[in-house]
Amino acid sequence: MSKRTHTRRGTTRPIRLLGDPVLRTECDPVRTFDAALERLVDDMFVTMYEEDGAGLAANQVGVGLQVFVYDCEDDKGRRHIGHVVNPRLVAADGGTLVEPEGCLSVPGLRFETPRHAHAVVEGMDVKGRPARVEGTGYFARCLQHECGHLGGGVYLDVLSGEARREAMRAIRDLRG
Template structure:
């Protein structure tokens, strides 16, 4: 199910180097129409950028919130949002696959992630949600939770992969 992007407005996506991407986000405390509009804006922005997920700090808001629309490795589509998410499990096999980020457009690097993840949090009404993902969807959940802790996926890279990523980032326009 695709989110109705006609309800949302596009917001500029912050690029690596923006200090907001390196700061741990604050919990959402108010569940109201403004939060629902923000979620609509985040979906519209994510879809416009052809992304699988988007965290609030990527559009300049230090709030613990992300949206997602991606498939797992079995082709099942997952669409939703999580307010005040907590990554309660990241386990299983570690798979290294190409990963990208809307805050580092055009760059993809082999990134290790667990093949299974569980996130607990709230929906826009403040009701509890529990999301479990495998494969690519688990990767997405881990990636977005990292954003809310002030971490970018390239921070998890090691060795020559990390050096290559840092060189590419420095050389980017």
Template sequence: MAVTRSPKGRGEVRPIRRLGDPVLRTECDPVRTFDAGLRRLVDDMFATMYAANGAGLAANQIGVSLQVFVYDCEDDLGRRHVGHVINPVLVAEDGDIVVEDEGCLSVPGLRFPTPRYRHAVVEGVDLDNKPLRIEGTGYFARCLQHETYHLRGGVYIDVLKGETRREAMRAIRSAGLS
């Protein structure tokens, strides 16, 4: 797949890896070098996420096995959150468990009821290696949990249980994504 320019002119749109690609199932390495290459990666991730109409994107979804994710989504109060996290650690998942439809750019076209905590806190660093603490509720908390899980080699279908998981696996096989 060819790499194209972002519609905003910043960053390159990269191909998104799909379920079945081993990079999605491998724990990502911590970022140790904070340089222009890392800034380009984050720009490319935003460009790719926006081109695919996503709310978040982990680096391994574009084939880069580094602990980085970007996001642009709202919380349960309608506040928009846009940013990135490098070397994220999910330090809190709490509150009620909410089951809502969830999808993934690496599992295109499929959505399944997925349980997530209503509140999440992620700590990491920014592009200048300065500490970040990001707290989210509602859909934003879901995004923080989803993207952090990607960097550990997980995909949202892993948290599905029972009949929902069986339905997801059938749909994935039918779509040729396994």
């Protein structure tokens, strides 16, 4: 288990893998802010830590709701831990960084992935209060990655050229 911790309890849920239709389905907005939503967020943190991830979207554990959790550092080494319900990526700018990126739903594979150096996400917390998260560097990458999941995408979708060809070959080889 990862050394990172979340203060609440939760239960590990199975990660859905590439090919599962839930990953390609746009998630529904959360309309009810209750104990079930809090349990989902707790379970997502426990699952993310168990799998040693930096972020996790609800559809990656089979729940088609607009929720993600994160625990990662920005480009200045500051650690960010939290969640966003009904997130909207309202800014993605600051130049493009191309770095290796992976995904818990595509285990064992990492590809050079272009992402903006700065991102801003607005949404709510589990109580329905407004939330705004701003990140740079790796944290900006995480915010863009998780918002992409909730729209029915995976990070492979943003690849192009040789990186995309390499990714498709690697996935074909895995499927045998």
